[in-house]
Amino acid sequence: MQLMLVFELLSTNGKSRRGRLTLPHGIVETPCFMPIATKGAVKTLSSADVEALGASIVLSNTYHLLLRPGLEGMEKLGGLHHLMGWNKPIITDSGGYQVFSLSKMNKTTEEGVTFQSHIDGKRIHLTPEVSMRMQAAIGSDIVMQFDDVAAGDSTRERYEQAMELSLRWARRCKDALPPGQNLFGIVQGGTHEDLRQKSVEGLVDIGFDGYAIGGLSVGEKREDAYRIAEFICDKMPADKPRYFMGGGMPEEIVHYVSLGVDMFDCVIPTRNARHGTLFTWAQDPTTIDFSKRPTDFYKKLNVTGEASAFDESPVDAWCDCSTCKTVSRAYLRHLFSVGEMLAMRLATIHNLRFYLRLMEELRKKKDA
C-alpha cells in the first residue's frame, strides 16, 4: 500500500496524452474509459464479464452505496472490491452529483447537504467528511472530493457560490481522507472562464492526486463544453491525471482526448444499450485517423426497429465482442421485442466493448 498512485506520461502529441496510471489495485492505461457500476455492478454484467471486455477500472457511486448497503454495511462487508469480486481499480464519485439529481428536499449548508433518500425517504446528512468515510469504506483506488454541483442553467452567482463552497469542501476532503487513498479535486464554475480558473488554481494550491472537470455534459452547448474543457486542461498540472466527468458521445471523447483528457466515465454506452441503441463502427476502427477529430467514424443502430427484424448480420462486423460473435441483429431485435432481459445484456456487452475499443484505438495511435 506504499505505492498509491503513479502517473507516467508516456508520450504526448499536441495536447493529447498517452499515459499509465498505477493504482493500488492495478494499472490503468490512459486515455481510459471507466464503465459505471453504480450500485456495485455494471448493469447486467458480472465482474468477470467487465474484465473480459477489457475494462481496467470501474466507477461506482458513493450516493447509491451509502443508501444500500450503507456506511456500516460497507465497512462490515470489507469494501467494494471484496463484495464485487473485482480485483482491479475502482473510482468512486463523491455523491455530490447524485444528491442534486436524484434526492428530494436537499438542503445545502456550509457543513454539507441534508437530503431524503430516493429509496425510502430516510433523512441523510452528507458532508465532505461522511463522503470520505464512505469512500474509505468502499476502498476506492480513487476518491472524488465532495462537491456542490450547480444546475446547468444556474446564474453566475450560483456557479460562483458552488465553486467556492466546493473549494472549501475540497480542503476538508483532503484533511478527512484516511491515508492510503488517492483524492481527486473537481473543477467547477459552469461556462465561466474566470470561475473555472479560480477553481483549478485553488485546487492546485491544495494539491490533489488528480484533477477532474465537473459540471459539463449537463445540457450546455457542445462548443461551450469544448471551450471550457480546453481552457481547464491548459491550466491543469501536466504531471497529474485529468478526468472528464460524465461524458460523452464517442466524438466528444475523441475531442477531449485531443485536448489532453486522460479519463472518462459515462452512462451513454450502457443506458443506450438498455434501450436498444447500439454504437457501430462506420469503418475498420484501426484505420480511423483520430488526430482529425472525426465525428463520422461510427453509426447509431436502433436494433429494435423493423429494419433489423430479419437482418442476419451481427450488430457490428468490425466488433470483437461476444454479442457480435454469437448473435444476429434479428435475434437481438426479437429479444427486445418480447422484453427479454438478455437483450439488454447483449447490447450492454457490445456498447461497452465499443467504448473500450475506442480507447484502445486512441491509445494505439499515441503509441505509434
Next chain:
Amino acid sequence: MQLMLVFELLSTNGKSRRGRLTLPHGIVETPCFMPIATKGAVKTLSSADVEALGASIVLSNTYHLLLRPGLEGMEKLGGLHHLMGWNKPIITDSGGYQVFSLSKMNKTTEEGVTFQSHIDGKRIHLTPEVSMRMQAAIGSDIVMQFDDVAAGDSTRERYEQAMELSLRWARRCKDALPPGQNLFGIVQGGTHEDLRQKSVEGLVDIGFDGYAIGGLSVGEKREDAYRIAEFICDKMPADKPRYFMGGGMPEEIVHYVSLGVDMFDCVIPTRNARHGTLFTWAQDPTTIDFSKRPTDFYKKLNVTGEASAFDESPVDAWCDCSTCKTVSRAYLRHLFSVGEMLAMRLATIHNLRFYLRLMEELRKKKDA
C-alpha cells in the same frame, strides 16, 4: 434428416430408466431436465450460457412465438435454432396450455381455439394444424400435439371431454405434421384412472414418437399426481421416451424418475431464481441415495433475507456453477436489494445448474 428419433433404453432399475435419445440436433441423455426458453431465450441467459450449464435440450413455447415473431416471421427467420444460435435439440409445447392460462376470451370448438393475444388483444385462431405448422416453422426436434387442457378443478365430464377432444386433435396433429419431425402425444384425463387409461391407449393406437403426461402439477394433491403418474407410466410403451410436463420440485423429479419418467421441464428453477429463492444441496450430491426417494437432499435458500447480508460463503459449497465459484451470498443479496438484473442472472445460473446436476447424479446412479 433420415435419423429422426432413436430412443435407447440403456438400463433399468425397478421402474426407473436410464436412456439415450438421439434427435436431429443431437443426443440427450435421460432422465433429463429441459430448461425453458419460453420466447426463444432462457430468461437472462444466452444460448452459450445454457450450453455451458450442461443442458442438452431446451423447451420453447409455440404460443409465445406465434405471437412474436409469428408464423410468417419464424418461417422467414429460418427457425428457432438459427435465430437463437442454439445447435442442440429443441422441444416445443403446442400452445394448448398457454392458450388456457394466458389468453383472454378463448373459445374452444371441434376445430380449435380462438383467443385474444395477451400482448395486443389480437384475435388468433389456433388449431392442431396451425400448431403443427408453427412448430414446423420453429424446426423443433420434438413437437408436442395440440391439446385441450382442462383446469385443475374441472368436473369429470370436463376432463373426459377435454381428453376425448385431445385424442381427436392428436390424430389431426399426426396427419398435419410435415415429415422430418418427431411428435409426442399427451395423456390427459385429470386424476381419473379410467380416463387416463383411455387416453394412453388411444394415443398408442395412433402411434407417437414419445408420450407425455399432461394435466398434472396444476394444483392437485401430490399423492394424486404420484398415483396417476405411476398408473400412466405402467401403461406407456417401454420403448418410447416418457415426458412429465411442467414438473416439478426436486423431490418430485426424483419420484417421477423412480416411476420411469425420462424427461422433465419446469419453470421452478428459473422463476424461483428471479425471486431470490435458491436450491442448495443438503449434502455432497454424489453421496445421495436417490433409490430411497429422499425429500431432504436439498434446502431452499432465500438469499434476499437478512441472514445473507454479510454471508461470505457461496450460495452452495457443493455446486460447480460460475455463480458459486465467483460470488458470495452477501453480494447476491446486495444485488437483489438494489434491484440489479445481474442478481436474477446469477441466481438463474445456479438454480439451473442445480437441476441439471440433479439429473446428472440421477443418471450416474443408473450407470453404476
